[in-house]
Amino acid sequence: MATADIALIGLAVMGQNLILNMNDHGFVVCAYNRTVDKVEKFLANEAKGTKVIGAKYLEEMVATLKKPRRVMMLVKAGAAVDAFIEKLVPLLEAGDIIIDGGNSEYQDTLRRCKSLEEKGMLFVGSGVSGGEDGARYGPSLMPGGSPEAWPHIKPIFQGIAAKVGTEPCCDWVGEEGAGHFVKMVHNGIEYGDMQLICEAYHVMKGALGLDNDKISEVFGQWNKTELDSFLIEITTDILAFKDTDGKHLVDKIKDSAGQKGTGKWTAISALEYGMPVTLIGEAVFSRCLSSLKDERVAASKKLHGPTAPFEGNKEAFVEDIRQALYASKIVSYAQGFMLMREAAKEFNWNLNYGGIALMWRGGCIIRSRFLGNIKEAFDKNPNLVNLLLDDFFLKAIHDCQASWRNVVATAVALGVPTPAFSTALAFYDGYRSETLPANLLQAQRDYFGAHTYELLSTPGKFQHTNWTGHGGNVSSSTYNA
Numbered sequence: 001m002a003t004a005d006i007a008l009i010g011l012a013v014m015g016q017n018l019i020l021n022m023n024d025h026g027f028v029v030c031a032y033n034r035t036v037d038k039v040e041k042f043l044a045n046e047a048k049g050t051k052v053i054g055a056k057y058l059e060e061m062v063a064t065l066k067k068p069r070r071v072m073m074l075v076k077a078g079a080a081v082d083a084f085i086e087k088l089v090p091l092l093e094a095g096d097i098i099i100d101g102g103n104s105e106y107q108d109t110l111r112r113c114k115s116l117e118e119k120g121m122l123f124v125g126s127g128v129s130g131g132e133d134g135a136r137y138g139p140s141l142m143p144g145g146s147p148e149a150w151p152h153i154k155p156i157f158q159g160i161a162a163k164v165g166t167e168p169c170c171d172w173v174g175e176e177g178a179g180h181f182v183k184m185v186h187n188g189i190e191y192g193d194m195q196l197i198c199e200a201y202h203v204m205k206g207a208l209g210l211d212n213d214k215i216s217e218v219f220g221q222w223n224k225t226e227l228d229s230f231l232i233e234i235t236t237d238i239l240a241f242k243d244t245d246g247k248h249l250v251d252k253i254k255d256s257a258g259q260k261g262t263g264k265w266t267a268i269s270a271l272e273y274g275m276p277v278t279l280i281g282e283a284v285f286s287r288c289l290s291s292l293k294d295e296r297v298a299a300s301k302k303l304h305g306p307t308a309p310f311e312g313n314k315e316a317f318v319e320d321i322r323q324a325l326y327a328s329k330i331v332s333y334a335q336g337f338m339l340m341r342e343a344a345k346e347f348n349w350n351l352n353y354g355g356i357a358l359m360w361r362g363g364c365i366i367r368s369r370f371l372g373n374i375k376e377a378f379d380k381n382p383n384l385v386n387l388l389l390d391d392f393f394l395k396a397i398h399d400c401q402a403s404w405r406n407v408v409a410t411a412v413a414l415g416v417p418t419p420a421f422s423t424a425l426a427f428y429d430g431y432r433s434e435t436l437p438a439n440l441l442q443a444q445r446d447y448f449g450a451h452t453y454e455l456l457s458t459p460g461k462f463q464h465t466n467w468t469g470h471g472g473n474v475s476s477s478t479y480n481a
Contacts, residue, residue: 127183144179
């Protein structure tokens with residue numbers, strides 16, 4: 001007799017904790033893993049005394065499921081997802097639902113959604129954020145795909161999701177690859193947040209000479225302000241943490257950052273859709289630069305920069321850094337929402353931006369007080385073109401601007417790299433500029449490649465000039481970034 005509400009494939013940390021979370025909320029889960037003994041160990045240990053059941057074979061797993069059958073995968077993105085789908089399809093029937101909860105590329109999700117719908121089955125690609133703790137006690141969930149699947153998975157997903165008050169940090173995102181696209185942008189923003197925090201730490205340590213305990217105290221104070229967030233909170237803890245020898249552990253960690261690709265995917269998507277998501281791109285490149293550790297060590301002995309110490313009021317400058325971090329964070333999120341808006345146009349997705357901000361308010365890595373302000377901005381104006389133009393964020397940017405500029409200028413003068421702070425400020429100055437030097441750039445393109453240009457007096461009409469007098473009058477085709 002079919003007794004399970006949902007099956008979950010993949011018993012790594014996230015999979016096990018999601019199963020236990022579902023069990024806590026009254027859902028019967030069938031656990032499956034390609035390595036069978038992992039199922040047996042899970043049932044005998046972490047899941048002991050629960051209603052969780054196990055299966056040794058996919059056929060056995062499918063037989064336990066109530067209709068429409070719901071199968072969720074938490075396996076490595078890419079070939080493993082396709083391999084499981086291929087094995088599941090012959091065992092399922094029309095109306096059954098396959099859910100991919102891994103960090104898959106949104107274009108793969110779009111492809112899988114279309115392929116399974118042609119077979120009469122439903123596919124959901126869902127972002128899952130919050131790490132081990134979030135999976136166990138309440139993640140942020142971002143489902144998208146076949147809309148017909150949502151009523152059948154909604155009670156489970158909203159039941160296990162993190163809550164802000166009584167509101168679950170989960171709602172239907174949109175069609176096809178929308179869920180995984182939104183999760184990708186979430187991860188890109190996460191890259192940006194982390195880089196900004198690291199730059200604030202670097203300026204305090206490298207320029208002001210503050211020690212880890214003092215910087216931890218500063219971050220702790222910041223967490224009581226507009227910067228209140230999970231990442232600031234954990235940074236406070238990390239900087240205060242002592243190793244067994246009584247010394248700070250953070251100083252012993254090699255300064256070479258890893259990445260799993262979602263930040264890179266965000267930057268690539270930004271280039272594909274012509275969106276200036278510069279801060280996330282810079283955060284990805286900063287990780288790439290950090291990985292050149294041996295080269296940087298060698299270069300540090302030959303390439304010289306400023307040596308003058310900071311002169312001024314350190315306490316006042318720490319407040320400037322806080323405001324620079326806040327302003328840069330606003331730009332980062334503004335860019336992320338710009339990218340989502342452009343993708344929504346491209347794929348005809350009906351994204352609820354205020355709802356997305358709410359989904360990120362709890363459970364996920366970028367959860368923060370700040371996201372409540374973003375939700376309010378889109379609730380006030382669902383057609384808001386850019387967060388920078390909302391009254392709340394407009395005032396915040398104006399209030400922080402002098403400090404922001406001071407931090408970037410001082411860091412440059414002292415030779416402390418602040419790529420994310422700097423690119424955020426450059427974007428702000430570019431976005432607020434009525435005119436940019438792209439007129440000269442268009443003239444250059446027309447000069448060497450006959451790529452044409454528009455005159456201000458005749459918008460929409462492209463023309464070519466024979467700049468040298470000995471060139472031709474034939475122009476190249478026009479195209480946009």
